[in-house]
Structures are given as structure tokens and as C-alpha cells.
Amino acid sequence: xxxxxxxxxxxxxxxxxxxxxxxxxxxxxxxxxxxxxxxxxxxxxxxxxxxxxxxxxxxxxxxxxxxxxxxxxxxxxxxxxxxxxxxxxxxxxxxxxxxxxxxxxxxxxxxxxxxxxxxxxxxxxxxxxxxxxxxxxxxxxxxxxxxxxxxxxxxxxxxxxxxxxxxxxxxxxxxxxxxxxxxxxxxxxxxxxxxxxxxxxxxxxxxxxxxxxxxxxxxxxxxxxxxxxxxxxxxxxxxxxxxxxxxxxxxxxxxxxxxxxxxxxxxxxxxxxxxxxxxxxxxxxxxxxxxxxxxxxxxxxxxxxxxxxxxxxxxxxxxxxxxxxxxxxxxxxxxxxxxxxxxxxxxxxxxxxxxxxxxxxxxxxxxxxxxxxxxxxxxxxxxxxxxxxxxxxxxxxxxxxxxxxxxxxxxxxxxxxxxxxxxxxxxxxxxxxxxxxxxxxxxxxxxxxxxxxxxxxxxxxxxxxxxxxxxx
Numbered sequence: 094x095x096x097x098x099x100x101x102x103x104x105x106x107x108x109x110x111x112x113x114x115x116x117x118x119x120x121x122x123x124x125x126x127x128x129x130x131x132x133x134x135x136x137x138x139x140x141x142x143x144x145x146x147x148x149x150x151x152x153x154x155x156x157x158x159x160x161x162x163x164x165x166x167x168x169x170x171x172x173x174x175x176x177x178x179x180x181x182x183x184x185x186x187x188x189x190x191x192x193x194x195x196x197x198x199x200x201x202x203x204x205x206x207x208x209x210x211x212x213x214x215x216x217x218x219x220x221x222x223x224x225x226x227x228x229x230x231x232x233x234x235x236x237x238x239x240x241x242x243x244x245x246x247x248x249x250x251x252x253x254x255x256x257x258x259x260x261x262x263x264x265x266x267x268x269x270x271x272x273x274x275x276x277x278x279x280x281x282x283x284x285x286x287x288x289x290x291x292x293x294x295x296x297x298x299x300x301x302x303x304x305x306x307x308x309x310x311x312x313x314x315x316x317x318x319x320x321x322x323x324x325x326x327x328x329x330x331x332x333x334x335x336x337x338x339x340x341x342x343x344x345x346x347x348x349x350x351x352x353x354x355x356x357x358x359x360x361x362x363x364x365x366x367x368x369x370x371x372x373x374x375x376x377x378x379x380x381x382x383x384x385x386x387x388x389x390x391x392x393x394x395x396x397x398x399x400x401x402x403x404x405x406x407x408x409x410x411x412x413x414x415x416x417x418x419x420x421x422x423x424x425x426x427x428x429x430x431x432x433x434x435x436x437x438x439x440x441x442x443x444x445x446x447x448x449x450x451x452x453x454x455x456x457x458x459x460x461x462x463x464x465x466x467x468x469x470x471x472x473x474x475x476x477x478x479x480x481x482x483x484x485x486x487x488x489x490x491x492x493x494x495x496x497x498x499x500x501x502x503x504x505x506x507x508x509x510x511x512x513x514x515x516x517x518x519x520x521x522x523x524x525x526x527x528x529x530x531x532x533x534x535x536x537x538x539x540x541x542x543x544x545x546x547x548x549x550x551x552x553x554x555x556x557x558x559x560x561x562x563x564x565x
Contacts, residue, residue: 099301103214103226105274109169109206110230111267112176114237115244116199117145117356119264121381122245123257130254131189135495144193146488148200149207153484156205157477164288165213165473166280168205173272175202180264208463208480212473215464216281219302220547224400227464228392231457235392237267239385246382283548286314287469317469317549330471331478338561339466342539343479349532350459351486353415354525355451357494358384358444380441387445391452403544404458405536405562411454412533418447419526426519427506455532458540459483465543468552497521538562 120142128138152172160168179199186192211230218226244263250256282301285294291311298307331340399407422443429436459479467475501520541564543551554564 099218099222099226102217102278102301103229104233105271105278106169106210106213107229107233108267108271108274109172109210110233111237111240112173112264112271113203113206113210114234114239115241115264115267116176116180116203116237118238118241118385119244119260120145120196122242122249123260126249126254126257127189127192130257131192133189137189139492139495141189141193141196143488143492144196145200145203146484146491148197148202149204149484150200150481150488151197152201152204153208153477153481154204157208157474157481160209160212160477161284161471161473164280164284165209165216166275166278168209169213170272170275172202172205172209173268173275175199175205176268177265177272180261180268183264184258184261204480204484207460207483208473208476211460211464212476213281215461215548216283216472217279217297217301219306221400221545223465223548224404224461224544225396227461228396228399228457230460231452232389232392232396235385235389235452235456239382239389240267242382242385246379282310283314283469283472286311287318291315313547313549314469317552328474331467331475335555335558336468336471336475338539339468339475339555340478342466342541342561343463343475344482345535345539346455346459346462347479347483348486349412349528349535350455351483351490352525352528353412353451353455353532354419354490354494354521354528355448355456356487356491357521357525358448383441383445384448387448388452388456391449392457395453395457398453399457399461400544403542404462405540405542407454408458408536408540409454409533411450411456411458412529412536414450415447415454416526416529416533418443418450419522419529422447423519423522423526426517426522427503429506429517462541462543465548465551466541466555468555469548472548494521497524 124138124142127133127141131137133141156168175198179195179202182195183192183199186195211227214227214230215223240263241260245260248256248259279297279300280293282294282297285291285297294314295307295311298310302310330336395407422440425436425440425443429440463476463479464472495516498518498521499516501524502516503520506517506519539561541551541561543564546554546564551564
């Protein structure tokens, strides 16, 4: 019975991940239509796309401390309200300025949910299930991305440039599911105990772990809180030497998660497939649906193996595959004119391979690890820092993609679409491949193996000055 409760709580909370995925992915299918509807160039498209990311930065920046004060559940509920309003506002937007502001507002909820949801799931999960349960957040992100592509496909109509509006409206449905579902979920037991509400915390622990395990978990949590009584919960605490590795891990893994270029595929996949030779926005969206399906299937693989093989094995397997597939993708686009029809299909296969390796590794592992490595006193703030980092890096990658494509295009390899010089993305893919290689080297020293290790033992390990790669 207790196992059922844990999974129900995790799935309901992870709906925040579905919204994260939907509201970041839906823009990809909207772009070809609102670009023509409002008469925008690629620079304005980057601005609309980046507005949501700036909102996510604001959400991650200002809500970390609030999450530690008000609790994980309250903050997730607040994000559900913002998701609902933001989806309606985006669909209604009568001008490009309104759409940018609506996406900025919606982005706040994306930023908040991106750290509050995995943090909540991590704190409510037993150590032996934490990896797979927190990875449900990434699984739901991929479901959200796929749902956004299917929504885009359902409403796409090349005869009606305003068809992008209902694509946004659909986001109201999962937002209401999260709002209603979380209203019936318990607060994090670790947060309750840290706020002196021990009986409530023990009651939640008993529901999810059973009475016998509850006593051991309660004592462990309480002992770590006693050790950290003198610690403060502000940003200065994160700067202390014993937490330096946790901060490097939290920021570093999110840097590499973004700078291997995944969101250029998530946001701009229809545009990339148009470059590859697909005819029309609808056919390009169909190819993007394939990206969503691959992303979902291989995230399921990751959820299955993360508590069996461990974090490090998945990390290095995935990053190696990302590196190789990006190199080959760059070669494919470099010889685009020679490959002809075969090049179109080869490029989509390589994009699928790239997404598959990302989905089994650094995609879910980033969110999982930042929810594990910080101590109770600053776990909300630390997770917020990791989330803030991801959105800053995401914004940089997204806002610069077309610029990098143009800057790294070799003369004579340009791709033209409707008379417009789009450049060639080969150089951009090679740039991301170099980052993937750096991620492999960095990961050897800094990716910890947290499989089966309690959050309290991880905290104790940092206090003793342990090195990340030796954590077991």
C-alpha cells in the first residue's frame, strides 16, 4: 500500500514536469505560424522563445528561499495557478508584445516547478527508489514535450496562420490537473520536521515508508538537523568550503545539460528539419513528433536503469553517444548538397540518436542530482541555484542558436529556404560536440554515485570533505 502511495504522490507532483515540457516544447510548432502571423524575422522569434526562459530565470532566482520558508507543496500549487493564467494569456495575446509578456509570465512557473517538483519528490522518496521517482520528473517533461508536438500537429493549418492560439490553450488542462492533484498531496516530511512540525512529518513518513522504517528515517533526519543547527540557510551557507563540491556539481551538470544543445532541437526542431529538406511546416512538425517519441521512450529506459546501473554509468554512456552523434550530424549537414534525399533521412536518424543518448543520461540525471547533493538547511536554495543555472544557460543557448549557425557556416555550404539564407547548422553541432567531450572529462571528477545513498548520508559525506567521484 505504501509503495502505491509513493508512486501516486510522485506522478501527481511530476505533472509539474509535464507542464514544463509542454510549455517549453509547444513553442516549436507555434513558431512557423506566429512568425508569419505577426511578420517576424528570426531575431524576434529568438526573443519570443527566450522570453519564457527569462521568466524561468526569475522564477528560479526568487523562489528558492520562499520554498524553504513556505514549503514545497505551497510553491508547487502557486506554480500551477501561474501555468493556468499563462496558457490562457499566451493563446489570447493580440500582439507580439503581449505574447512576449505572456511567455515571460508563464516562464516563472516553469522556473519554479523545475526545482520545486524534483526537490519535493526527492524528499518524499525512500533512498532505494529516489532515483527512479525523481526521474519521473524528466519522464513527464518528455511526455509534455511530445504532447506539445501532438497538440501543434492537431491544430496546425497552413491555411490559417492564427492556428497557433489553440496550441497554447491546451496547456490549461495539465495545469488544472496539477492544481487539483497537489491540493490533496502531503507536504514534504523532511521540510515539516525541519520546521519543528515533527508529528506531521512522522505521519507522512509512516504513510510512505511504514511505521518501522519511519522511526529510523525520523531519527536520521533529526540527527542531521541537530548537526546543522548552527548552519544558516542563506546564500552565504552555500559558499562554505564543505559545500563547494555540491555547488560545483549543481551548476556544472546543468551547464553541460544545456550546452550540449538539446533545447535547440526541442525548440527549433521543425526549423532544423526544414533546413534538412522537409517540405512545409506540418511535415517538419511530424518529424519533431518523432523527436518527442524518442525522447519519451529513452527516458523510460533511464527511469528503469537509474537505480539499477547507477548515475555514473548512465552519464558516461549517454555523453559518449551525444558526442559521436553530434560529430556525425555536423558531417551530414556539411555534405548536405551531395547527400540529397539520403541526407534528409540521415539527419533525422542522427537527431533521434542524439536525443536518445541525452534522454538516458544527462537529461534526467541533471534534475535528479541537484535534488540530492544539497543538505536539508539549504536544499531549496541549492536546488534553486541549479535550476537558475539551467535557465540562464538555456537562454544563452536558445538566443544564440541561429547566430552560431550563421557565424560557423562555411562558405559554399549555405542552406536556402524560400530564398532566405539560413546558414548551415554543422558548425553549431560541432561546437556542442566539443562541449559534450568536456562534459565527459568534468564528469569523471564531479559526478557522484548517489544510487541507494540517503540524503542524510550525502550531507555527512560533504561535511567530511569527501570527493564526488568516491561517493558510494
